[in-house]
Amino acid sequence: MSLREISENVKLAREYALLGNYSSASVLYNGLLEQIKKYVYTMGDSSCQQRWQQLWQEISEENQQVQDIMSTLENFQLDTMPAKPSNHNDCEISPVHIEQRHFPCPVRRPANSYKDSKPPNHRLSAAVKAQHRHSPRGASVDKGRPLKSKEKKEAKEVAVKVKDDKNKADVQEKELKKFDGTGYDRDLVEALERDIISQTPNVKWDNIADLEEAKKLLKEAVVLPMWMPAFFKGIRRPWKGVLMVGPPGTGKTLLAKAVATECRTTFFNVSSSTLTSKYRGESEKLVRLLFEMARFYAPTTIFIDEIDSMCSRRGTSEEHEASRRVKAELLMQMDGVDGAPESSDPSKMVMVLAATNFPWDIDEAMRRRLEKRIYIPLPSAKGRVELLKISLKELELANDVDLDKIAAQMEGYSGADITNVCRDASLMAMRRRIEGLTPEEIRNISRDEMHMPTTMEDFETSLKKVSKSVSAADLEKYEKWIKEFGTC
Template sequence: MNLADICDNAKKGREYALLGNYDSSIVYYQGVIQQIHKHCQSLRDPALKVKWQQVRQELTEEYEQVKGIMGTLESFKSEKPVDILTPQLEEKVEDPAVWPPPTPAEHRYVCLCMWNSLSEPQKKDSPAMQHRGAGPVSRGQGNPKSERPGYKDARGTKAKDDKKGSGETPGDVEQKKFDGTGYDSDLVDSLERDIVSRNPNVHWDDIADLEDAKKLLREAVVLPMWMPDFFKGIRRPWKGVLMVGPPGTGKTMLAKAVATECGTTFFNVSSSTLTSKYRGESEKLVRLLFEMARFYAPTTIFIDEIDSICGRRGTSDEHEASRRVKSELLIQMDGVGGALENDDPSKMVMVLAATNFPWDIDEALRRRLEKRIYIPLPTASGRVELLKINLREVELAADVDLDLIAEKIEGYSGADITNVCRDASMMAMRRRIQGLSPEEIRALSKDELQMPVTMEDFTLTLKKISKSVSAADLEKYEAWMAEFGSV
């Protein structure tokens, strides 16, 4: 007996079974089982004979499983359900010589359920089966879709989607899809990705200090949504708001808070969003942006670092392509004020811009951004509040005096204060792992690293981290606001 043939036949039997060729698989299984039986008879070693018998038993179990699968497949090909229903159909037909109409798909399903109930005599007398088998044709004609458990999964989803598309449900208004007919689908998709959120979930309370800026933004953006009857005519909402200030003072956070408090769709746009390597496509992107904003109105378009998109025109280093983009942006902004064409503030598109270089902005854009507000460095009380917000998840030692720290960080921006708190909170960890090997550091538990932040940690941190805004920069901002500010 060749052992290679036994292994080869067993391998082929399993492969054919996995491929679904069950007829050939059964032939190979039968052959290999007979070969192992003959081989066992020729063996004299009892231990080896037991092992081969175990192999034969495993192959026999696989053979029975394949036979069971074949039997199940054969049962699907049976015509028993139609035969069972035939007498009922013939009783209703007046002329036996005429064929009955074809059974609808719903009726066929009910027939199959009835056949299953008849093929299981132990369940035939149960109340559930009697109710299921009684009058299948009449129930199927009355409401066949409710009798099909799979119908909801197969078609219910589509019907639900159609209902959403028709706008019948009130919760689907915010989920409407912009129709980009006439535009490149890639351009539409790229702008759809810049819709940060229809609710960024940043509230006024999440922003420390800046009370004057928050008050002005409420009046410019939020109040028109709350009091639409008042903001009409000469009191129409502002078309655009420009936030000017040093880096890291919270201009982006204010923009997200505006979108949240208004409940508007929030577009976060940068220079990379509105530029393309193809000629004329950047202008199309600008126009598409504002058309999408009108579609998703009320909308807040936040353009960060707007000086990089719409700098001063007429300079020697200005390119023709960038000039066309600026012109299209100015044209679109002049017509986006919903209150100019429609007094409904819920249809307005608010352009919210931020810049660190207001003196580089084009004069025409400065005119269209009607409110120009200054976002200053945090005050003494604002610095204390920022320290509390940044350190709310950190344990502080008893000697930590936040008021004293706030005095030492005068002139620091909000981002600088966040960096100070982050570095100070890591000082305890640095002391704990000093001089330890990598294995010892990995073996440290979480509780060993949870040590309070001390006043000494802040003192060391302030020696390493300096402020990022100079006094000369603040003077330039104040001079520009004195000349062009509109608060």
């Protein structure tokens, strides 16, 4: 739950308390207390922790007031419940029931980690306390009776006030964490904020088959420093650069998307076109601006896909002067990440995550700065079975389909090759159905007729058509490079 969700649920709980719906308010308060407690444990700044603990204490007091009111109302209900008359012919008087409203769904919004330093809104706290102090016990609980005009007016004023506070909070939140681009062209800042700070790609660790060592390393480099800031200091500081090396289609970019989804750091997705400009000197400014924004929105992960296109070897005859200046600026900024005073705090961490299919073309200085160099291999036999299950989870399969047998025939296939085989096999039933039909007959085919299970024969046919994309010579080059320069 993000800070914005916590703020809005606090307002919602206080609104229900003001309107007398104490059961719903109590459920919201209890959930908020648990969420704030978990959020405090993830913070490294002691001053921020004290402010959040103060907020937790205030919400706890409000929750206790709501609990006291509910307890008083239950006692009042028991006191007013008449005893059952001994004469069964007499009319029985039913006890008065207090209406219990359903618990409203909490407000859920996408989490933006770089906005989580916004102070909470306490404006409704005094109103809640005043309402509990001056209102008679059990007031406004009987929902069966119509509200008086004065009560309707008060409820309307509360609703308007809550809406106004919500709008003000939204404006404050947008203005709180905003990078100050003084000294830079405003268009450059807006371009980076628009094109680089990516939305959550919604790729989980479980969506990636095999590659357990790579996932373990990325968790250690990004997630654990956030959970254990006191441990990752000094010589145990987080890795400032990780390079993923491997054949095409093995899941390097997918791992980067999983980092963006699972680690909840600000994620910058950089390509060579992002940092390229036709004006002299502007590309270097973009590189410097990128790292300044990354430090501002820290903790941050900068992902550079196909890094060999940006940081090829210097000193070659094909190298242009502008390209050399961009490489030099990028190397200096990566050293600045390590030498910056805030690097001792994991919450201010900036990590560069890079991927390449041509590691032998990367400049030696860049290779030195990418401290962890890991090999992303072709999937194993077990990994191929897991990839088949992931690719075919939405597909209806015939009873004769043997995934283990299919995986055994796919030795040497990359993850992308396996996905292509599954896609081709899934289209086989459609091809058989429309064979020999006219366009008009094809348009008149019903949806139910197209739902035909994929058979083992379809997979065998697809395997004959879709070949593997990685040669044995390429694999030998990768294994030789990682044996010489790898750090796993």
